Structure formats: C-alpha cells, structure tokens
Amino acid sequence: MTKPLSQLHQTQSPQVLSGGSKPGTLHMLCGKIAAGKSTLAAELARKPGTVLIAEDEWLSTLFGDQMCSVADYVRVSEKLRSVMGPHVAMLLRAGLSVVLDFPANTVGLRRWMRSVLEDAGVDHVLHYLDLEDDVCINRLRVRNRAGSHQFAASDAQFHQINAAFVPPSVEEGFNVVTHQTDTL
Template identity: 60%
Template sequence: MAASVPALHLLCGKPATGKSTLAGEDATVMLAEDVWLAALFADQMTSVSDYVRCAAKLQTVIAPHVVSLLGTGVSVVLDFPANTVANRNWMRGILGDMGVAHHLHYLDVPDSVCLDRLRARNLAGDHPFALTDEQFWQIARHFEPPTAKEGFNVVRHRLAPAG
C-alpha cells in the first residue's frame, strides 16, 4: 500500500477477510477501530447494536484526527470497516476537498474462508473481539461491495474459494 505521496487507505471486507493484516503491511500511520473500541468501550459492547453506537462516537473523534494527519503530509491507513455505503460516505467526508489521494482496498474473500479465519482467530485469542458465527452473519448481511458510482479508487484483493 506504500505511496510516494500522502494517501488515505480505506479497508472494505467482511469480518476476518484480512483487513487488519493488510493494513499492518505498510509503514504509514494506522488507526485501527478495533484497538480504539477495545480500549474505550469494551465494557459497553455486548451486541452488534452496542458496536454501532460506540463506533459512531469514535468516528466523531477520529475524523478530525485523520484530516490533521493528512494535512501534515502523512499517509494514513484507516482500519475502520468501509463495508457499507454509509460508512464509505463518512470516509468520503474525511477526504472532503483536501485533494488527497485515496485507495479503497476491497478484500473479496469467500464467507467460508472468513468463518475459518474467524474461528482460528477466536481460538488464538489475539484479537480484541471474538465474534460468534451468528455475529459474523449479522454483520455480513449488511455488507455492501463498493461500486464505481461511489467514486473511490478501488484496489481489489480477491481470494478464490478453496477447492
């Protein structure tokens, strides 16, 4: 994801597609939603609706911080899910009129692979949140792949189903 000019990198994909892994591959500033949510709201998040409420609070603080970083010429990887049109509109708002380059990394991974990774991640215990299969499906049903009409520079990372 490295770039010679400052850029905002956005991540789109269902849970356990590898968004955070991809985000960690670059030497830019990375802001990871899961880390911030775990530190600030872990005791308040027991459901998907709790997540939505807490994530909205976090967005109000993170957006001006990202603008500030980009304004200084620093590239940012925003490890927040760009999984719905509404979330991507919020991210589009961060870009505003700055004229900063952006890349929407779309991780297109089969659900079966995501679930296998999710279960392995839960067993390893090294992720701030452990999702159940049911929670995966609750979140996945709201997933909206990016479309050309949204106007993002999409970089597609496709993983074919095993077999």
C-alpha cells in the first residue's frame, strides 16, 4: 500500500533515493558560546559529500546591521530558520550530508532541527560539546581579542544567552555524541 503524499517525508529511517543513493546525514551542534561548535563543524564538513551551513555567516551577512542585542539575534535567527529548514531538508534528500552550525542549545531549537531531519527522512548525529563555563569564557575572550569571529559576545551576553542553555536529554530521542575536550 502506498503512503499518502503528506506522509512521504515523515519517516525516521533513511530511505534509498530513486537514483539508488542514500540521503545524507544531518549533523547538529549543541554547546555553549565558544565551546568549539564551529571548529568541530568545519572538521565534520571536510568529509566528501558534506555541506556546512553556518548560522553566524548567514546572520552577519544578511542581518549584521540589524543585530544590536540578544533580542535582535532571536528575531533574525528565527527568520533565517524559517527559510533554511526546507532548504536543508532538500539538500539532505538529495544525498548530501549537512553540518548545521546553528546552536542546538534549547529544546525549542532542537525541536526545529528534529522537524528538518524528519522532513528529510535522514540519519542524524547531535554533537554535544560539554565544557565548563570558565573554559568557554576564556575561549570567548581569546576569540574576541583575535577579531576573527563575526560576533564578539561580552561576558554578560555569554551569561545571558547561556541562561537558556539546556543540554540534550534522552527523552528527546537524538543520537548524541558527547565531546568533552578543552583542546578544540
């Protein structure tokens, strides 16, 4: 029996595409500011058939002049997710793996990522970078001094943003790989 059209992309296991290729894998990243998410994302994206999509690059290019506060970030990142979700799902269904360098730092953000991977019907890995605040703050300060990152968050912004941080839980049902290193 065939599935109704509305259910075709709502599977949790990968399907073989009509051309015989397998859909890609969605790599997601969870960790506090300066935990090493973008460094790990770049490493993961070096694999053949893998595309890196980095929120910070898109936000700085599209909305950099509109982001003066954490509230501004929340507003424009929501806009970006609304257009990026279907695009990422399409890339995954086409057989590419995607490293989604967007923060999977809250249950709500992970819910959005879950909808993308379910829409695409692909495998996934949630990379959780589990580092202490002091390690992340030290890295943030070094990164800010270097001026090499699109955004320079202050210590106060670090604490404000990370107040909403929620580590992934078993109940969320993600395939989690935990990284606990301060040498990324």
